[in-house]
Amino acid sequence: MTEATSTIAPARADRLKAGLKGRYARERRFKLYGILAVSVAIGFLVLLLGRIIEQGHTAFYAHEVTLPVYMDPARIDASYPQGTNFELLVAEQELVRLGVTDDAEGTKANAMRSLFSSELKYRAADIIRARPHLIGHTVTIPAPTSDEADLYYKGEISIETPADQRRLSDEQIGWLDRMKADGAVRTHFNTALFTKGDSTEPELAGVLGALVGSALMLMVTAIIAIPIGIGAAVYLEEFSAKNRLTDLIEVNINNLAAVPSIVYGLLGVAVFINWAHLPRSSPIVGGLVLALMALPTIIIATRSSLKAVPPSIREAALAMGASRTQTVFQHVLPLAMPGVMTGSIISMAHALGETAPLLLIGMVSFVPGVPHSIAEPTGALPSLVYIWENASERAFHERTAAAILVLLTFMIVMNAAAIVLRRRFERRW
Amino acid sequence: MKFPYFRAPDGLDGGASDTALAPAPTTPAMRVPEVTSHGEPVGPTKIAVKNVSVFYGEKQALHEVSLDIPDKTVTAFIGPSGCGKSTFLRCMNRMNDTIQGCKVTGRIEMDGEDVNDRTVDPVLLRAQVGMVFQKPNPFPKTIYENVAYGPKIHGLTTNKSELDDIVHASLKRAGLWDEVADRLHSAGTGLSGGQQQRLVIARAIAVNPEVILMDEPCSALDPIATAKIEELIDELRERYCIVIVTHSMAQAARVSQRTAFFHMGRLIEHGPTEDIFTNPHERRTLDYITGRFG
Numbered sequence: 001m002t003e004a005t006s007t008i009a010p011a012r013a014d015r016l017k018a019g020l021k022g023r024y025a026r027e028r029r030f031k032l033y034g035i036l037a038v039s040v041a042i043g044f045l046v047l048l049l050g051r052i053i054e055q056g057h058t059a060f061y062a063h064e065v066t067l068p069v070y071m072d073p074a075r076i077d078a079s080y081p082q083g084t085n086f087e088l089l090v091a092e093q094e095l096v097r098l099g100v101t102d103d104a105e106g107t108k109a110n111a112m113r114s115l116f117s118s119e120l121k122y123r124a125a126d127i128i129r130a131r132p133h134l135i136g137h138t139v140t141i142p143a144p145t146s147d148e149a150d151l152y153y154k155g156e157i158s159i160e161t162p163a164d165q166r167r168l169s170d171e172q173i174g175w176l177d178r179m180k181a182d183g184a185v186r187t188h189f190n191t192a193l194f195t196k197g198d199s200t201e202p203e204l205a206g207v208l209g210a211l212v213g214s215a216l217m218l219m220v221t222a223i224i225a226i227p228i229g230i231g232a233a234v235y236l237e238e239f240s241a242k243n244r245l246t247d248l249i250e251v252n253i254n255n256l257a258a259v260p261s262i263v264y265g266l267l268g269v270a271v272f273i274n275w276a277h278l279p280r281s282s283p284i285v286g287g288l289v290l291a292l293m294a295l296p297t298i299i300i301a302t303r304s305s306l307k308a309v310p311p312s313i314r315e316a317a318l319a320m321g322a323s324r325t326q327t328v329f330q331h332v333l334p335l336a337m338p339g340v341m342t343g344s345i346i347s348m349a350h351a352l353g354e355t356a357p358l359l360l361i362g363m364v365s366f367v368p369g370v371p372h373s374i375a376e377p378t379g380a381l382p383s384l385v386y387i388w389e390n391a392s393e394r395a396f397h398e399r400t401a402a403a404i405l406v407l408l409t410f411m412i413v414m415n416a417a418a419i420v421l422r423r424r425f426e427r428r429w
Numbered sequence: 430m431k432f433p434y435f436r437a438p439d440g441l442d443g444g445a446s447d448t449a450l451a452p453a454p455t456t457p458a459m460r461v462p463e464v465t466s467h468g469e470p471v472g473p474t475k476i477a478v479k480n481v482s483v484f485y486g487e488k489q490a491l492h493e494v495s496l497d498i499p500d501k502t503v504t505a506f507i508g509p510s511g512c513g514k515s516t517f518l519r520c521m522n523r524m525n526d527t528i529q530g531c532k533v534t535g536r537i538e539m540d541g542e543d544v545n546d547r548t549v550d551p552v553l554l555r556a557q558v559g560m561v562f563q564k565p566n567p568f569p570k571t572i573y574e575n576v577a578y579g580p581k582i583h584g585l586t587t588n589k590s591e592l593d594d595i596v597h598a599s600l601k602r603a604g605l606w607d608e609v610a611d612r613l614h615s616a617g618t619g620l621s622g623g624q625q626q627r628l629v630i631a632r633a634i635a636v637n638p639e640v641i642l643m644d645e646p647c648s649a650l651d652p653i654a655t656a657k658i659e660e661l662i663d664e665l666r667e668r669y670c671i672v673i674v675t676h677s678m679a680q681a682a683r684v685s686q687r688t689a690f691f692h693m694g695r696l697i698e699h700g701p702t703e704d705i706f707t708n709p710h711e712r713r714t715l716d717y718i719t720g721r722f723g
Contacts (some may be wrong), residue, residue, distance in 0.1 A: 125718065242529055312566035318527060319560035320579045321552050331568060 052408075056401025060257070062140045062203060063153040066181050071128065071135045078132045086124035087113045092141060111172055116204045119145040119192075132335040141217045142186065144218030147202040147395035153185060154177055156394070164418070194401060197369040198379060202395035205388075207406050209370045213283055214352060214365070214410065220287020220374055221294055221351050226344050228291075230300030230333075233340075236299070237306040238328045257296035264293045265357030273361060281362040281377035294347035301343020305336040337425040344420035349411055355382040369404060376427060381407040441550050472500030475640060475670040477523060481535035483516050484526065490516045493535070494696045496689055500639075500670045503662060505685035505702065506679060509722065512691040514674045518642050521672065522558035523551045539640070556583050561632030563645040565625035567617035567632070571608050575617040575628055576600060579636035595635055604632035604661050623654025630661060635668070640667065643673040647680065659684050678718055690714045 042197040069090055076084045095102055102108040114319060120143045127139060148167050151157050159165050159173055168176075175319035179185055197209025242245050268289035272278045278285050309332045317327040333340075358364055371378035379387070388400040435678050476498040483491035491513040495555055499503050506514035510564045516525070523544060525531045537544045544554055556579070579585075586592045596613070600606040605627045609620070617628050626646055633641055643662070647655040662684050665671060675681050681688050682702060689699035690711070698711045709715045 155718070298497060310566075312562060312564050313568065315524065315560075315562060316566040316568060316629070317524065319555055319562070321555035322578075322582055323552050323637065326582055335569065385576075 025144075045180070052401050052404050056398055056405050058154050058156070059193060059398040059402035060190050061187050062192070063150050064186055065145060066184045066186060067094060067141055067143050068097075069124065069137050069141050070138045073343060076128060076130065076135050078135055081128035081132075082122070082125040082127065084121075086121045087118065090116065090120060090124070090141070092206050094175075098175060098376070100175075108171075109170065112175065115146055115149045115172060115176065117146050119144045119204060142202060143155045147393055149176055150203060151395055153180070153187075155256075156398075170317070198366060198384065199368055200366070202391075202393045202399060204348065205396070205399060207381065207384060207403050209367060209377040210381045210384035210403070211406065211410070212370050213286075214381045216283035216371060216374050216378070216405075217286040217290065217380055218352055220284055220340060220346060221290040222287065222344075223347060225294040225298055225347065225351075227290040229347075230340060231293050233294075233299045233302030233306065234328060234333065237322065238332065253296050253299050257300060259292055260356070260422045261354055262356040262360065264289050265360030267292065268357060268361045279375050279377065281365055281367065281379075282375050283371065283378055283380075284374040285361050286311050286358060286363055286380060287374065289361060290351040290354060291420070293354065294351050297347040297350070298340075301346070302340045304335070305339025306332060308339065309335045325407045326389060341418060341422045341425060345415060349415060352411055352414070353382055353407070355386055358383045359386075369387050381410065431571035453521040467572075472502055472670070474498065475500035475539065475674075477536075477538040477541075479536040479538070481517070481520060481533065481537060483520060484534075485528070485534040486530040490694055491520075492695045495535075496696060496699055498670060499674060499687065501666060501668070503666050503673060503685040504687045504689065505672045505681035506672065506674045506689050506691060507676075507681050507717070509717065510676075510699075513694040514689075514691040515644050517673060517691070518644055518674050519639065521642055522560055524554050524555075526551055556636050557638050558642060559636065559638035561626070561629050561633055561641065561643040561646045563648050564569060565622055565629055565649065567620070567625050567628050569616065570618045570627060571614045572600075572620070576631050576635045581634060583636055583638060599631040599635040600617065600628075600672050602634060603627045603663070603666040604657065604664075605631055621654070623650050623657060626654070626658055627649060627661065630658075630665075634665070638669065640670045640672065643671065645674050645676060648676060654717070655680070678706070690717065692717070 010053060028152075048154060067090060070093060072089060077090055088109060091109045092102070092106075095112055099255075100108055108309055120141070125141070127141065128134065145153065148157065152168055153176070155169055159170070159175075161264075167340055192204055193206045195208055196206030199205040236249065266413065268285060272285045272288050273280055278288075313331050313335060314327055317331045318324075322330065353366055355364075357381055363378070363380050364377075364386055365377075365388065367377050367379045385400055385403045385407065388396045388403060433492075473550060474497045478494055478496045481491060481494045481495060482489060494513075494517060501721065506518065508514050519525045520533050520537055521539075521544065525533055533545060535659060539554075539557070542701070563632040568578065570578075573596055576593050576599050580592060580595050586595060597606065600609060608624060609628075617625065620628060626649075630646075632642075646660050646662075650658065660682065662671060662673065673681075673685065685702045687699065688702040689696045690709075690713075692713050698705065698709060698714045707716055709718065
């Protein structure tokens with residue numbers, strides 16, 4: 001090397017060296033920009049996820065108070081247990097246990113009752129229905145706390161807050177503290193969050209309805225958009241003549257990919273609900289609208305991955321006497337499959353998170369319960385997030401974050417499945 | 430000297446005609462039996478090309494080519510890049526059909542039947558006319574599947590053992606059997622370049638074609654692999670009509686019995702290989718083979 005440089009004239013060598021320094025500096029700078037950009041991106045991601053997890057992790061557990069309840073034969077109708085006001089029964093007995101005397105209107109009993117979820121009533125009724133012989137005995141019942149009491153136990157409501165700015169009175173907080181001191185309070189995993197549909201009461205609200213709704217909707221979207229999208233792309237790329245008409249179609253497809261999603265929602269209302277009279281708020285309408293939205297993306301991704309298949313493979317197949325259809329379906333499409341899968345998955349992930357079109361087709365309305373078919377009204381995960389975020393109860397806030405986590409997990413699981421599928425399809429050439 | 434629009438039927442254009450000694454129009458009776466200057470017998474005419482022109486849109490890529498290609502012979506097409514020799518080759522199995530805006534005029538008769546005739550199905554034609562490309566292009570499948578593909582899609586076999594036999598025979602004839610016998614079910618794309626090219630030849634001969642077209646089959650290969658392919662071509666000549674496009678004049682001289690020289694979309698000269706290389710009639714042929722251009 002030294003020998004080589006010595007043969008170059010000194011001035012020329014210096015100039016080369018000076019230039020070289022600049023070049024390396026530019027390289028280093030560019031590398032630095034890259035690292036910076038990646039760090040910023042990762043930082044934001046961590047911030048976002050951290051915030052959501054920090055806000056949402058408390059929604060995954062809840063509190064219940066184990067209470068001894070005397071199943072008073074005077075107040076329980078064994079033939080119709082669900083008619084009994086168990087909540088009041090429990091509240092009154094609890095007041096007695098705590099040594100509090102109530103006034104004539106039962107104000108304190110009501111205050112005590114509001115510390116427990118209405119779920120208590122169904123639990124007690126279930127016990128009596130299953131074992132009526134327990135009437136007249138004392139039964140220990142795990143009573144789920146109400147959303148406010150739960151928040152207090154989670155430390156989100158503080159006694160230091162002025163009394164008029166919190167929904168628990170000083171007296172109620174005193175009771176809760178005593179229950180806790182008695183060791184009756186237990187933390188448990190919030191199964192309701194995953195086994196129930198939406199509810200007006202936060203402690204009873206779950207994401208299952210929305211999760212199933214989203215899954216059904218996505219199923220409709222995938223069944224419609226993926227085959228049609230791939231079919232259209234294969235036809236346009238491999239079979240159609242290249243002329244003005246196909247140029248026009250191509251331009252339009254590219255434009256459609258950029259149309260705001262709310263416009264698709266309007267289209268969905270006009271066509272699927274008003275004209276085709278499909279049921280409002282149902283996964284079928286949602287799925288159809290999202291399929292329309294996903295189509296251009298799938299077509300564009302499929303076409304570009306078909307274009308990326310080396311022409312030598314096409315020639316090889318054609319020269320072997322394969323027909324055009326055989327060439328496409330036995331050679332070109334299998335090779336393009338990883339790209340096709342990627343495009344489809346990205347558009348499905350988009351569809352899963354899409355909220356705006358759902359606003360218009362009525363999927364942001366309150367729908368309790370879990371749908372059993374694609375024609376039943378239901379919510380969807382993103383719309384559930386929207387509804388819960390706007391709810392007035394504070395307990396919905398942590399559940400909003402939890403719903404976001406569920407949505408993200410759904411997305412990650414879907415993408416992971418897609419990557420596994422992709423690997424399967426991937427072939428070298 | 431000549432009207433500008435005059436064009437000799439044998440494909441020689443006006444500009445070349447002053448030095449051209451146009452080959453006498455041949456009739457089948459005159460062609461068989463023909464003997465090359467090597468003394469090797471040349472089969473009867475397999476493909477008779479008459480006044481073939483090719484247009485890509487407005488641009489004419491090939492001008493009125495007329496040529497007889499004999500059976501059981503290697504015919505080499507030589508000429509500088511862009512001279513139309515590959516285009517011409519692709520006319521013979523109608524691969525140009527797949528190119529939009531490509532138009533072929535004239536007649537290409539294979540055993541007396543025009544391949545461009547409406548009644549000729551390109552799929553069936555390609556079962557009779559195999560093709561090997563410049564870049565080895567095995568399917569991204571196993572070696573076995575590569576060779577079995579043609580017989581499968583054309584329904585040439587009825588059971589697995591027949592197919593096994595065809596795969597075995599084709600690989601053997603392509604001189605690849607000994608190298609791949611123990612890994613028939615591994616990927617064809619995992620072979621070396623030369624092996625891939627022989628695999629592709631095995632794939633082409635698996636459907637037992639009558640003609641094999643080779644478009645610069647050795648240009649991506651090293652000299653040893655090239656030597657193997659050339660040896661193979663020489664063996665295959667006994668059974669097939671082979672047409673090879675090559676950039677290497679040494680290769681044309683080594684493997685072919687007949688040579689056709691193309692320039693600027695025109696067939697300048699054709700004849701027995703030895704004549705073309707030792708005693709060309711055309712000035713441009715001489716310039717090309719002596720390396721003065723191209």
